[in-house]
């Protein structure tokens with residue numbers, strides 16, 4: 001149980017960068033640390049984790065020809081070879 005809370009806490013800290021208000025909510029839930037609260041915090045973190053992931057995906061280049069996601073420094077598509 002303690003390890004799970006610590007894991008959630010580390011994930012929550014990552015969220016402090018972009019979503020401070022919700023991170024406060026998560027932190028509050030983790031501070032209470034009852035089983036149900038920890039599960040609730042975990043669910044909140046899961047939902048929040050999806051939003052930054054979408055933002056990061058949008059910021060990364062993707063192939064204009066086939067849509068494959070590419071590393072930021074790519075000049076050509078890894079899949080179809082089209083210039084990025």
Ligand SMILES: [Zn+2]
Nearest residue numbers: 063066077080
């Ligand atoms: Zn491509």
